[in-house]
Amino acid sequence: MISKPWVEKAKSARDYRDETLSKVDPPLEPLPDPLPLSSQDLPKKYLTPREYELTQNYDAIELLEMLRSKKLTSEELTRAFLRRAALAQYAVNCVTELMWDEAVERAKYLDSLPEPIGPLHGLPISVKEHHGMNGKTNHASYVAWIGQPCDRNPLNDYLYDAGCVFYVRTTGPQTLMALECENNIYGRTVNPWNRNLTPGGSSGGEGALVGFRGSVWGLGGDIGGSVRAPASNCGVYGFKPTSKRIPLKGMKHTMDGKDSILATFGPLTQSRETINLFMKVILDNEPWRYDPSLTVKKWTPETLTEPLKIAIEWSDGVVKPHPPMIRALKVVADACKAAGMEVVDWEPYKHDKAWDIVSGLYFPDGGEMILAPLKEIDEPILPLIKFITEEQPNVKNRTMHEYWDLCVERDNYREEYAAHWSKTADSGMEVDVIICPATPGAAPLHDTARYWPYTSQWNLLDFPAAIFPVTFVDVEKDKKEEGYVPMNEQDKYNYDLYEPEKWVGAPVSCCIVGRRNMDEKVMAALEAVEKAMGRK
Amino acid sequence: MISKPWVEKAKSARDYRDETLSKVDPPLEPLPDPLPLSSQDLPKKYLTPREYELTQNYDAIELLEMLRSKKLTSEELTRAFLRRAALAQYAVNCVTELMWDEAVERAKYLDSLPEPIGPLHGLPISVKEHHGMNGKTNHASYVAWIGQPCDRNPLNDYLYDAGCVFYVRTTGPQTLMALECENNIYGRTVNPWNRNLTPGGSSGGEGALVGFRGSVWGLGGDIGGSVRAPASNCGVYGFKPTSKRIPLKGMKHTMDGKDSILATFGPLTQSRETINLFMKVILDNEPWRYDPSLTVKKWTPETLTEPLKIAIEWSDGVVKPHPPMIRALKVVADACKAAGMEVVDWEPYKHDKAWDIVSGLYFPDGGEMILAPLKEIDEPILPLIKFITEEQPNVKNRTMHEYWDLCVERDNYREEYAAHWSKTADSGMEVDVIICPATPGAAPLHDTARYWPYTSQWNLLDFPAAIFPVTFVDVEKDKKEEGYVPMNEQDKYNYDLYEPEKWVGAPVSCCIVGRRNMDEKVMAALEAVEKAMGRK
Incomplete structure (x- = not known):
């Protein structure tokens, strides 16, 4: 039996890698x-x-x-x-x-x-x-x-x-x-x-x-x-x-x-x-x-003098994070409070709608172009790729006018989110940064990383976001929440996956997010947060 | 005979205007x-x-x-x-x-x-x-x-x-x-x-x-x-x-x-x-x-200390401006030189290609959407609108993939133009601003404004551009250039239009252009140029 051309070609890249090793x-x-x-x-x-x-x-x-x-x-x-x-x-x-x-x-x-x-x-x-x-x-x-x-x-x-x-x-x-x-x-x-x-x-x-x-x-x-x-x-x-x-x-x-x-x-x-x-x-x-589309601004470190106002996003309202992630958020929130920062809860704004928009905009041609190089050589599509292109309800082959309409939805959502953030100033200071789950839990089991919105949310909004390690999964502390009633199918999928014993040794990290273009502020706030956590 | 619905509707807006007057x-x-x-x-x-x-x-x-x-x-x-x-x-x-x-x-x-x-x-x-x-x-x-x-x-x-x-x-x-x-x-x-x-x-x-x-x-x-x-x-x-x-x-x-x-x-x-x-x-x-897509930068006036390096774009290499425009450029160039600025010629970079790209991107659906409200009520299309949508060689109803390809062409052209500008520093200082014809002449005769690239060029490149008045058409000074051999059909169209007597009283203005996002620099340079011209 003759091997398929894609199998041979794939082997050539492994051979090259092995040669370099x-x-x-x-x-x-x-x-x-x-x-x-x-x-x-x-x-x-x-x-x-x-x-x-x-x-x-x-x-x-x-x-x-x-x-x-x-x-x-x-x-x-x-x-x-x-x-x-x-x-x-x-x-x-x-x-x-x-x-x-x-x-x-x-x-x-x-x-x-x-x-x-x-x-x-x-x-x-x-x-x-x-x-x-x-x-x-x-x-x-x-x-x-x-x-x-x-x-x-x-x-x-x-x-x-x-x-x-x-x-x-x-x-x-x-x-x-x-x-x-x-x-x-x-x-x-x-x-x-x-x-x-x-x-x-x-x-x-x-x-x-x-x-x-x-x-x-x-x-x-x-x-x-x-x-x-x-x-x-x-x-x-x-x-x-x-x-x-x-x-x-x-x-x-x-x-x-x-x-x-x-x-x-x-x-x-x-x-x-x-x-x-x-x-x-x-x-x-x-x-x-060199690339005139870029923002004209050198890296301009910020010094934050006032006590920070930090909002904790405990959940995006669609999929509840696994217990280790919630514990990690609590570790950070407690440290920030102890350091004198104002810590409030973040109210997520239509993160389900955000996924509809961003998933549609990832593949406005229904995935045709991104899958073409697979078809070209008959390379089999892997399950998670099939999932993200062919199994998403809002990934469709759109006409150009439908595509523009979706871009308008995007812009409207971005403005609504900006207003939502600005509104936090109604009761005192405006929220400086959000601290949120990096992902819906610690590192996923293989072939299960199906819930993107904890990260894709900030791509849709184009907000700067930094990941920092917080703790490790602890089988004793991070027990499964018994009796939890999932909010929807995606939440159930994520909930059902979790058994602490499968996550032994896994790191747990949080994400710190700022408004668009506030990159330096996010990094300055991360410094303040890490110092609050007793780090250098 | 009953008037067409669009005629009636148009009249209602004029009636409203007249009422306000x-x-x-x-x-x-x-x-x-x-x-x-x-x-x-x-x-x-x-x-x-x-x-x-x-x-x-x-x-x-x-x-x-x-x-x-x-x-x-x-x-x-x-x-x-x-x-x-x-x-x-x-x-x-x-x-x-x-x-x-x-x-x-x-x-x-x-x-x-x-x-x-x-x-x-x-x-x-x-x-x-x-x-x-x-x-x-x-x-x-x-x-x-x-x-x-x-x-x-x-x-x-x-x-x-x-x-x-x-x-x-x-x-x-x-x-x-x-x-x-x-x-x-x-x-x-x-x-x-x-x-x-x-x-x-x-x-x-x-x-x-x-x-x-x-x-x-x-x-x-x-x-x-x-x-x-x-x-x-x-x-x-x-x-x-x-x-x-x-x-x-x-x-x-x-x-x-x-x-x-x-x-x-x-x-x-x-x-x-x-x-x-x-x-x-x-x-x-x-x-x-409010609109998070905007650049985060207040208006930050610049003070230019060094003598400016000004490049004069006498022509875009496709259509030669009418004599009054060239005289206006000379007025400005001479004043800048007399004020001690370095004045050089600007080498246009493929402005014909720029028009192909930008005209295609104005109407990637071949004009379908912009003409739809006319068709909706049977409103007749006017000649210049027909010209810009239906008579441009690169205005086509594209597939989404063809549209993306054209966006890549746009990005490549923008980078090439940036490199072209940076290259002016090879022989000493980099050009600070370009002074160019605002349009291919003074105000066009009715129904003849068919050459956009003197302005659309800076939309494609997204460069800041300010217009300032320089002089007026002078029948004596701005005689038609006899014996000129046009470079192409567009150039011939523009050349043939010109008869100084038709332009009596018309103002002539120039444009000052800077690199993308250098808005404050353009305005500071305009101040220097106007002062060189003896203005306040």
Whole structure:
């Protein structure tokens, strides 16, 4: 029996990946079979103590300081992260390409210079395969696109010019439109905290790698939760800026020119301050001079002097989050109250209607274009992709006039939400930021991440949103709520999934959201919240 | 023979207009028949000396100062402008509704207050009919829409809250997509400097009224030149800000939700500083809190310290402007040089391609939606509307995917133009602003305004652009260029039109353009240029 063409083509990409992994020097010892539920104990065992120390203990800010003060060479650091990334691949299957030779060569070159070439001099950075990179090919997880050339990616260029070392590229889901990370090329990427859970998607490879500490600075993209879901599921920081703050070119995807819902790149990191550095480095380049559609504003950190007014969104009114998420919100709310902030409940505004609008705008052609590369080579559609394109009531093949009508619905909803937010000032101060569930629970079980609105809500509104880790699932504290009567079918689906024993070891994260274009305020508020939580 | 329904309906709007004009108190003496070529001498003859003085001699800034210092009541001022606007209607046919009673009442109310309610306290402001106004109906020059209710118009609300007096509403062309001003309701609006010329469009009623000094502050809108062409043709100031600086709701139009080329409101005024005041008053309201799609930036005047680098666009490389326009550019260029500025030639970048893109994006459905209200009531299509929808090679009924492709072409062109501008820094300083023909000549003869690209270029690029008056057509100086060989059919059409004798009395204006979002810089540069020209 002859294998189908798509199967052969998919294998070629895996072969290429394996070839790049064969460069690991020294090679890694074979991993246990079966692999442990959590991958978190593997690095200590498989890396040298120095590699472990460098990759385990510092965020990007600290590593950059060590590099600048010559306590560390870029080559040593890069080799450590290359080996940890390779280990991550064997543990959780998150790598599409390990860039051993070129990363080491780049690091050596940077080490040879008398002065740093920029603020990221010597820092290893990981990038989602989908984003493309100069001189590489990329396929955006479509088998049909394997081997296609990359476009120029100005964001990567800015980081490169600032002195970074690209060393690894990571996985995404089929079509990129999933909050999990499975495709027909590499299979499934799993969560480094619990392999029965998903790292999320679409920047799932980045989430898994950063959650495994195989990277301190990963690059993802977000149009429905693709930075935030993986960051949340994997217990790391993530940021979806307002669209048009940072450039978005060089990404391979379908439906280019459909700008009714805008994607944005965003970082996944080990610390809040790494996000601030990311934004500063990119915006110092004045990218609006290159892409005139961008907002003309450098990163302008805000100092918040008054006590903050924080609203907690306990539920979006459609699907009640799992108990660990509600506990995490309570941890944050209590810390904020204790620190003297005003903490109120957020009243969600028609989040069900928001999903109708945004899901329709994701695929105004009924999914025709996004599914075309699958049909082209007879690649089978995966269940979650079928779910998001073919099984959504408001995903339809619209006429152009129907499409414009839906854009009007979007604009009206955005204005209604702005009025809803402004109204919070009726009784005193206006709410500064919302703290909400990152997703309807901790990292979902595989093939169950079907409820997007906790993240897609903020894409529809184009609000800046940052993810920060709060706690871990606790089987004792996070018992199932017995006797709960679900509000609807989606709520029942989410409720029925939950059994605390299945979530052992899973991180729980919250999201902090501000009004559109208030990116700096969101990050300043996150600093205040984390300080209230006793963090630095 | 029974009149057609559209004819009856159109008459009802004229009857309404005439009824509002009957309120003029005291009534105006009848005008000469036939009317003189230029309407500029009529006011002195038909208004009282005080009315004439108030409407003839001051800009909005000066009138506001007189109002604030109680040298003048709002009622006296409003009555003067009401009478001059009525005179404008009889002279050039630019009014759809005179708001006598409510304007006088409003003015009296404002005069009765001990303190000004805002920065525009007592100032009469005119508004294009198309924009809508609380409590009124509007039809956007479609017969079928006569009598339809208005949407709320936040821009008008801001001005009202700042203390202005709305006193007159003005004409626009059929469908609003014309650089002239004729429709089947009111007929043709003519130019107050020469009635054989058009005031331009679509804000043609505003252009004519402000050019007649029947208003010091008019409100228009611009998606292809609709503020700039009338401002230029009528010898007044006009400003098209970057889109999304000021709110754009409350306008009646078709194709809502098609946001691939964005319209913006903009002022037509007697002075540059009135534009700055307009922008400040609107942006002091933080309109982004109401419409979250707007840019978050107050009006932030810039001080330009270095000598400016000005590029002169003598021609767009497709259609050569008429001699008066080229002379006007030379007047400005010489003044700038004499003031020590660096003056270079601007190299246009594929302006023909720009028109292909922008014309296609104006009507991606081949004009179906914009023409529907005509068909609904069997209203005849006018020649220039047929020209812009049915006779443009790149106006097609596209599929949604073809539409997205055209949006990609737009984005690519925008980036190429940005790179083209950045490249001017290769040899020293970067060009600060472009000074270019406002349109391919002075105000066009009726039914000949067929070349949009001098204005639509900056809508496609979304660059801020201000119009300023420079000179008047001079039959002696502006002789036809004999022996000129046109570059193409459009160039030949424009060239053949020109006979200086037909343009007696016509103002000639230039346009100053900056990179996207550099609105404040454009206005600062205009100040420098006007000072170089010996103005205040």
